[in-house]
Amino acid sequence: MAHHMKTFETGAALAAGLADAVASALSGAIANKGAATLAVSGGSTPKAFFEALSTRILDWTKVKVTLVDERFVPEDNPRSNHLLVKTHLLKNEASAAEFVPLYRPEATIEEAAKTASGIVPGMTEPFDVAILGMGTDGHTASFFPGGDHLDAALDLSQPRRVMTMEAPGAGEARLTLSFSALHDADLLVVHIEGAEKKAVLDKALAGTDEKDMPIRAVLERARTTPDIYWAP
Numbered sequence: 653m654a655h656h657m658k659t660f661e662t663g664a665a666l667a668a669g670l671a672d673a674v675a676s677a678l679s680g681a682i683a684n685k686g687a688a689t690l691a692v693s694g695g696s697t698p699k700a701f702f703e704a705l706s707t708r709i710l711d712w713t714k715v716k717v718t719l720v721d722e723r724f725v726p727e728d729n730p731r732s733n734h735l736l737v738k739t740h741l742l743k744n745e746a747s748a749a750e751f752v753p754l755y756r757p758e759a760t761i762e763e764a765a766k767t768a769s770g771i772v773p774g775m776t777e778p779f780d781v782a783i784l785g786m787g788t789d790g791h792t793a794s795f796f797p798g799g800d801h802l803d804a805a806l807d808l809s810q811p812r813r814v815m816t817m818e819a820p821g822a823g824e825a826r827l828t829l830s831f832s833a834l835h836d837a838d839l840l841v842v843h844i845e846g847a848e849k850k851a852v853l854d855k856a857l858a859g860t861d862e863k864d865m866p867i868r869a870v871l872e873r874a875r876t877t878p879d880i881y882w883a884p
Protein backbone atom coordinates (compact mmCIF):
# COMPACT_ATOMS: atom_id res chain seq x y z
CA MET A 653 0.00 0.00 0.00
CA ALA A 654 1.43 3.37 -0.99
CA HIS A 655 2.06 5.89 1.72
CA HIS A 656 4.80 8.16 3.04
CA MET A 657 5.72 7.47 6.67
CA LYS A 658 6.83 10.54 8.64
CA THR A 659 8.05 9.58 12.10
CA PHE A 660 8.81 12.08 14.88
CA GLU A 661 10.52 11.59 18.24
CA THR A 662 7.82 13.38 20.23
CA GLY A 663 4.25 14.54 19.87
CA ALA A 664 5.45 18.13 20.14
CA ALA A 665 7.87 17.66 17.23
CA LEU A 666 5.10 16.06 15.19
CA ALA A 667 2.71 18.93 15.97
CA ALA A 668 5.30 21.48 14.82
CA GLY A 669 6.25 19.52 11.70
CA LEU A 670 2.66 18.91 10.65
CA ALA A 671 1.71 22.54 11.33
CA ASP A 672 4.60 23.67 9.09
CA ALA A 673 3.55 21.30 6.28
CA VAL A 674 -0.11 22.35 6.47
CA ALA A 675 0.74 26.06 6.66
CA SER A 676 3.01 25.70 3.62
CA ALA A 677 0.28 23.88 1.65
CA LEU A 678 -2.33 26.50 2.57
CA SER A 679 0.01 29.35 1.65
CA GLY A 680 0.78 27.66 -1.68
CA ALA A 681 -2.91 27.29 -2.46
CA ILE A 682 -3.55 30.95 -1.60
CA ALA A 683 -0.68 32.00 -3.84
CA ASN A 684 -1.97 29.86 -6.72
CA LYS A 685 -5.70 30.49 -6.60
CA GLY A 686 -6.36 33.11 -3.94
CA ALA A 687 -7.98 30.85 -1.37
CA ALA A 688 -7.47 27.58 0.49
CA THR A 689 -9.57 24.82 2.06
CA LEU A 690 -8.70 22.67 5.06
CA ALA A 691 -10.63 19.71 6.49
CA VAL A 692 -9.58 18.57 9.97
CA SER A 693 -10.48 15.65 12.20
CA GLY A 694 -11.67 15.65 15.78
CA GLY A 695 -10.84 13.34 18.66
CA SER A 696 -8.08 13.70 21.21
CA THR A 697 -5.04 13.40 18.91
CA PRO A 698 -5.04 16.74 17.04
CA LYS A 699 -4.99 19.19 19.98
CA ALA A 700 -1.23 19.96 19.98
CA PHE A 701 -1.19 20.14 16.19
CA PHE A 702 -4.13 22.58 16.25
CA GLU A 703 -2.36 24.74 18.84
CA ALA A 704 0.80 24.85 16.70
CA LEU A 705 -1.09 25.52 13.46
CA SER A 706 -3.02 28.38 15.06
CA THR A 707 0.25 30.32 15.42
CA ARG A 708 1.47 29.91 11.84
CA ILE A 709 1.56 33.14 9.86
CA LEU A 710 -0.37 33.08 6.60
CA ASP A 711 -3.40 34.89 5.19
CA TRP A 712 -5.98 33.05 7.26
CA THR A 713 -8.74 35.36 5.95
CA LYS A 714 -8.50 33.32 2.75
CA VAL A 715 -8.80 29.93 4.46
CA LYS A 716 -12.04 27.98 4.88
CA VAL A 717 -11.85 25.30 7.56
CA THR A 718 -14.31 22.46 8.01
CA LEU A 719 -14.44 19.08 9.70
CA VAL A 720 -13.86 15.63 8.27
CA ASP A 721 -16.60 14.38 10.59
CA GLU A 722 -18.82 15.49 13.45
CA ARG A 723 -21.24 14.12 16.00
CA PHE A 724 -24.86 15.25 15.57
CA VAL A 725 -24.58 17.50 18.60
CA PRO A 726 -24.54 21.30 18.90
CA GLU A 727 -21.36 23.28 19.30
CA ASP A 728 -21.65 23.61 23.09
CA ASN A 729 -21.66 19.83 23.62
CA PRO A 730 -18.33 18.68 25.13
CA ARG A 731 -18.16 15.91 22.48
CA SER A 732 -18.53 18.37 19.59
CA ASN A 733 -15.59 18.41 17.18
CA HIS A 734 -16.57 22.02 16.38
CA LEU A 735 -15.92 22.90 20.03
CA LEU A 736 -12.52 21.21 19.84
CA VAL A 737 -11.54 23.17 16.75
CA LYS A 738 -12.86 26.42 18.19
CA THR A 739 -10.90 25.90 21.40
CA HIS A 740 -7.58 24.77 19.95
CA LEU A 741 -7.34 26.00 16.33
CA LEU A 742 -9.54 29.02 15.65
CA LYS A 743 -7.44 31.41 17.72
CA ASN A 744 -4.16 33.35 17.46
CA GLU A 745 -3.37 33.87 13.76
CA ALA A 746 -5.99 31.32 12.72
CA SER A 747 -8.82 33.27 14.36
CA ALA A 748 -9.19 35.03 11.00
CA ALA A 749 -10.14 31.79 9.22
CA GLU A 750 -13.74 31.05 8.25
CA PHE A 751 -15.07 27.91 9.92
CA VAL A 752 -17.91 26.06 8.22
CA PRO A 753 -19.45 23.48 10.58
CA LEU A 754 -20.94 20.16 9.49
CA TYR A 755 -23.52 20.27 12.29
CA ARG A 756 -26.74 22.09 11.38
CA PRO A 757 -29.62 22.53 13.82
CA GLU A 758 -32.11 20.71 11.59
CA ALA A 759 -34.88 18.42 12.83
CA THR A 760 -33.14 15.32 11.51
CA ILE A 761 -29.54 14.38 10.83
CA GLU A 762 -30.46 13.59 7.22
CA GLU A 763 -31.63 17.18 6.73
CA ALA A 764 -28.47 18.43 8.41
CA ALA A 765 -26.32 16.36 6.04
CA LYS A 766 -28.19 17.70 3.04
CA THR A 767 -27.85 21.30 4.19
CA ALA A 768 -24.15 20.86 5.02
CA SER A 769 -23.49 19.28 1.61
CA GLY A 770 -24.56 22.52 -0.02
CA ILE A 771 -22.42 24.76 2.19
CA VAL A 772 -19.17 23.20 3.34
CA PRO A 773 -16.01 23.55 1.23
CA GLY A 774 -14.58 20.60 -0.66
CA MET A 775 -17.87 19.55 -2.25
CA THR A 776 -17.08 20.84 -5.73
CA GLU A 777 -13.31 20.44 -5.92
CA PRO A 778 -10.59 18.68 -3.91
CA PHE A 779 -9.53 20.06 -0.55
CA ASP A 780 -6.13 21.68 -0.45
CA VAL A 781 -5.47 19.85 2.83
CA ALA A 782 -7.35 17.05 4.59
CA ILE A 783 -6.14 15.67 7.93
CA LEU A 784 -7.52 12.28 8.91
CA GLY A 785 -7.30 10.56 12.27
CA MET A 786 -7.74 6.87 13.02
CA GLY A 787 -9.46 5.08 15.87
CA THR A 788 -8.16 1.89 17.44
CA ASP A 789 -11.00 0.06 15.66
CA GLY A 790 -9.54 1.11 12.31
CA HIS A 791 -12.13 3.81 11.59
CA THR A 792 -11.22 7.09 9.97
CA ALA A 793 -13.50 10.11 9.49
CA SER A 794 -16.80 8.45 10.58
CA PHE A 795 -16.19 5.40 8.42
CA PHE A 796 -16.81 2.94 11.26
CA PRO A 797 -16.76 -0.85 11.01
CA GLY A 798 -20.42 -1.88 10.95
CA GLY A 799 -21.55 1.62 9.93
CA ASP A 800 -25.00 1.70 8.36
CA HIS A 801 -23.81 3.69 5.34
CA LEU A 802 -20.22 2.45 5.20
CA ASP A 803 -20.44 0.96 1.69
CA ALA A 804 -21.81 4.19 0.22
CA ALA A 805 -19.36 6.32 2.19
CA LEU A 806 -16.38 4.42 0.75
CA ASP A 807 -17.74 4.28 -2.81
CA LEU A 808 -15.62 6.58 -4.97
CA SER A 809 -18.30 6.62 -7.68
CA GLN A 810 -20.60 8.50 -5.27
CA PRO A 811 -20.66 12.32 -5.35
CA ARG A 812 -18.73 14.43 -2.87
CA ARG A 813 -21.12 15.04 0.00
CA VAL A 814 -21.83 15.05 3.71
CA MET A 815 -23.35 11.75 4.82
CA THR A 816 -24.89 10.31 7.94
CA MET A 817 -23.41 7.35 9.79
CA GLU A 818 -24.54 5.26 12.73
CA ALA A 819 -22.42 2.42 14.08
CA PRO A 820 -22.12 0.38 17.28
CA GLY A 821 -18.74 1.95 18.12
CA ALA A 822 -19.60 5.52 17.16
CA GLY A 823 -21.68 6.72 20.11
CA GLU A 824 -23.80 9.55 18.72
CA ALA A 825 -25.06 9.55 15.14
CA ARG A 826 -22.43 11.10 12.91
CA LEU A 827 -22.04 13.45 9.99
CA THR A 828 -19.07 12.59 7.79
CA LEU A 829 -17.56 13.73 4.54
CA SER A 830 -17.68 10.97 1.93
CA PHE A 831 -14.44 9.25 0.92
CA SER A 832 -14.97 10.78 -2.55
CA ALA A 833 -14.62 14.23 -0.95
CA LEU A 834 -11.43 13.36 0.92
CA HIS A 835 -9.31 10.96 -1.11
CA ASP A 836 -7.98 13.48 -3.61
CA ALA A 837 -6.97 16.32 -1.28
CA ASP A 838 -3.78 17.94 -2.53
CA LEU A 839 -2.20 17.14 0.83
CA LEU A 840 -3.74 14.08 2.48
CA VAL A 841 -2.48 13.27 5.98
CA VAL A 842 -3.22 10.47 8.41
CA HIS A 843 -2.21 11.69 11.88
CA ILE A 844 -1.79 9.03 14.57
CA GLU A 845 0.16 8.86 17.82
CA GLY A 846 1.21 6.15 20.25
CA ALA A 847 2.25 2.51 20.08
CA GLU A 848 -1.32 1.23 20.10
CA LYS A 849 -2.29 3.21 17.00
CA LYS A 850 0.96 2.16 15.27
CA ALA A 851 0.02 -1.47 15.87
CA VAL A 852 -3.45 -0.79 14.42
CA LEU A 853 -1.85 0.87 11.39
CA ASP A 854 0.48 -2.11 10.89
CA LYS A 855 -2.51 -4.45 11.07
CA ALA A 856 -4.37 -2.32 8.52
CA LEU A 857 -1.38 -2.34 6.19
CA ALA A 858 -1.16 -6.13 6.43
CA GLY A 859 -4.73 -6.78 5.25
CA THR A 860 -7.33 -5.74 2.69
CA ASP A 861 -10.82 -5.95 4.25
CA GLU A 862 -12.10 -2.36 4.32
CA LYS A 863 -15.27 -3.30 6.19
CA ASP A 864 -13.13 -4.60 9.03
CA MET A 865 -10.76 -1.60 9.00
CA PRO A 866 -12.09 1.28 6.87
CA ILE A 867 -8.74 3.14 7.13
CA ARG A 868 -7.60 0.61 4.49
CA ALA A 869 -9.61 2.53 1.88
CA VAL A 870 -7.33 5.53 2.46
CA LEU A 871 -4.18 3.43 2.43
CA GLU A 872 -5.21 1.46 -0.65
CA ARG A 873 -7.44 3.57 -2.85
CA ALA A 874 -6.97 7.29 -2.16
CA ARG A 875 -5.92 9.12 -5.31
CA THR A 876 -3.45 11.16 -3.26
CA THR A 877 -0.75 9.10 -1.58
CA PRO A 878 -1.27 9.80 2.13
CA ASP A 879 1.45 11.12 4.41
CA ILE A 880 1.27 9.22 7.70
CA TYR A 881 2.44 11.35 10.62
CA TRP A 882 3.32 9.29 13.69
CA ALA A 883 5.04 9.85 17.04
CA PRO A 884 5.32 7.41 19.97
Ligand SMILES: O=C1O[C@H](COP(=O)(O)O)[C@@H](O)[C@H](O)[C@H]1O
Pocket residue numbers: 693694695696697698720721722733784785786787788792793794
Ligand atom coordinates in the same frame (compact mmCIF):
# COMPACT_ATOMS: atom_id res chain seq x y z
O1 LIG B 1 -14.44 9.63 16.52
C1 LIG B 1 -13.42 10.16 16.14
O2 LIG B 1 -12.25 9.52 16.33
C2 LIG B 1 -11.16 9.65 15.42
C3 LIG B 1 -9.92 9.33 16.22
O3 LIG B 1 -9.96 10.07 17.44
P1 LIG B 1 -8.84 9.97 18.56
O4 LIG B 1 -9.50 10.51 19.82
O5 LIG B 1 -8.44 8.54 18.70
O6 LIG B 1 -7.70 10.84 18.10
C4 LIG B 1 -11.12 11.04 14.79
O7 LIG B 1 -10.21 11.04 13.72
C5 LIG B 1 -12.51 11.46 14.32
O8 LIG B 1 -12.48 12.73 13.71
C6 LIG B 1 -13.41 11.49 15.50
O9 LIG B 1 -14.72 11.94 15.14
